[in-house]
Amino acid sequence: MECRDAALLLERYALLLELAGDNPYKARAYAAAAEALAALDGPLDAALRSQALGSVRGIGEGILQTLNQMAQTGALAHLAELEQSIPPGVVQLTALRGVGAKKARQLWQQCGITSIEELERACREHRIAGCKGFTPRSEAALLEAIAFWRSAQGRIQRHKAWRIAEQLRSLLVERGAREVIAAGQLRRGEEIISTLTLLAIVDKPDTFPLPEDLHPAGHRRYRSLEGDITIEIHLADPASAGTALFRATGSDEFITAATGGKTLPPLAHEEDVFEYLDLPVIPPELRQDAATLDHIRREGIPPLITFGQMRGMIHVHTTWSDGKNSLEEMALAAKSLGFEYIAICDHSQSAAYAGGLSIERVRQQRADIDTLNARGLGIRILHGIESDILPDGSLDYPDDVLAEFDLVVASVHSHFNLPAPEQTARILRALAHPATTILGHPTGRLLLRRNGYQVDIEAILAAAARTGTIIEFNVNPYRLDLDWRYHQRACSIGVRFAIDPDAHSVDGMNELADGITVARRGGLRPSAVVNTLPVDAFLDMVAAQRQQKQLLRGAA
Structure with a gap:
């Protein structure tokens, strides 16, 4: 078990403790430990053996014992029991803006709400205002939070995308990839990620052992769903890695404008691709659209902050x-x-x-x-x-x-x-x-x-x-x-x-x-x-x- 995997379990445990009405100080202690553990790289058992965790703020003796058990068993005792005692939809309520564990528990225990869909119906029927601690104004705020939550589905913030990218990079390298490079929206600097794109440079793209949940979506391109976002993995051998990275990085509009719609030859480096297209090497962050490319052709590349x-x-x-x-x-x-x-x-x-x-x-x-x-x-x-x-x-x-x-x-x-x-x-x-x-x-x-x-x-x-x-x-x-x-x-x-x-x-x-x-x-x-x-x-x-x-x- 990796430290970050253990952090996710502790974070989940802390949330379920709060939803179950357990000691709030205990829940906060586990939440603090999860935050501290998330910052550490490497296997949990190695961190425990090095005694590095003993000096980490937020991880006390009791939680250290829990972590030792997790390292040995790969599970967190009592978590499964908590999962069974709390409806999954109640946990999902905490994803709504302004609804923490305390309010979600209140909606569950006092109002009988066990899902976001039930909450939406109850608000529209003005049943929530009849529950203690809620008002018609609360109903309006909850409906607004639900609408915002729906608009955010299928997208995550950059730091969460990077975490998934790092996990996939480790997996692909273990399976023999020479190098794994983040491309697409992440490399272009988009603030919200809906598709996480990676390029894996491998010796034999046609026979590379990809995870089973990835499905072909074009030549040497595979897609899957990871949580709320789409995962897209491109495979290329070293001789064509530059062309593959160029295509995997730029937006479709940028690629079409840069290539004029013509097929690119297999080239080893991105610099070779730009030279072939008679373009300066354009930073990934500026490979957004045709208008940006036209501006660069007229004015050149601006000196960007580093x-x-x-x-x-x-x-x-x-x-x-x-x-x-x-x-x-x-x-x-x-x-x-x-x-x-x-x-x-x-x-x-x-x-x-x-x-x-x-x-x-x-x-x-x-x-x-x-x-x-x-x-x-x-x-x-x-x-x-x-x-x-x-x-x-x-x-x-x-x-x-x-x-x-x-x-x-x-x-x-x-x-x-x-x-x-x-x-x-x-x-x-x-x-x-x-x-x-x-x-x-x-x-x-x-x-x-x-x-x-x-x-x-x-x-x-x-x-x-x-x-x-x-x-x-x-x-x-x-x-x-x-x-x-x-x-x-x-x-x-x-x-x-x-x-x-x-x-x-x-x-x-x-x-x-x-x-x-x-x-x-x-x-x-x-x-x-x-x-x-x-x-x-x-x-x-x-x-x-x-x-x-x-x-x-x-x-x-």
């Missing part, structure tokens, strides 16, 4: 608020990834749910950061804050406290349902504040979970350009916000971006690399990304931005 050009790790959280690692751990992890500075942006005082910092704790944290910088970790730590944008558009501290931070990420964390004019005015006021350096996750969307709040994006981009406010491209795989489709529009009016992981753990920093793939799809160049600045130039930019905003405030 991970190696990033100097500043901006917007991360620590144990001072709701993060899982300390200041020093986060700083050293960023240093190990090659960063020159890290901007700590824990939650502000209104975010009580996330351990937001009081003014006193802000100053205590600053002292700790100063101590670490004086010690010399080999990376500079900047003291920032993720300040809540309050409903009236003001920020979460007095101006004199805000001025003490090296930078301020201003974000909406509440009152998502304001009408578009009010929500827009709220954010515009925050952008005008001299302390606002960066607008965090600008639309508040959670991919396949929650639509962004209603807001006038054009007005926000125009205000960001006028005030010099940086727009965040938050690369948390559930956010990827601001949508890459707005990136070029923003850059065309002078808006700059911060590409930020919004990491709440050391592991969360690793999402930055894949997020940059999506940023490249949006055409972001190094010159438009403030993380590429050296630390002193970044701080100079913040100072100039504050001065500009003070002048604008005075002129108003």
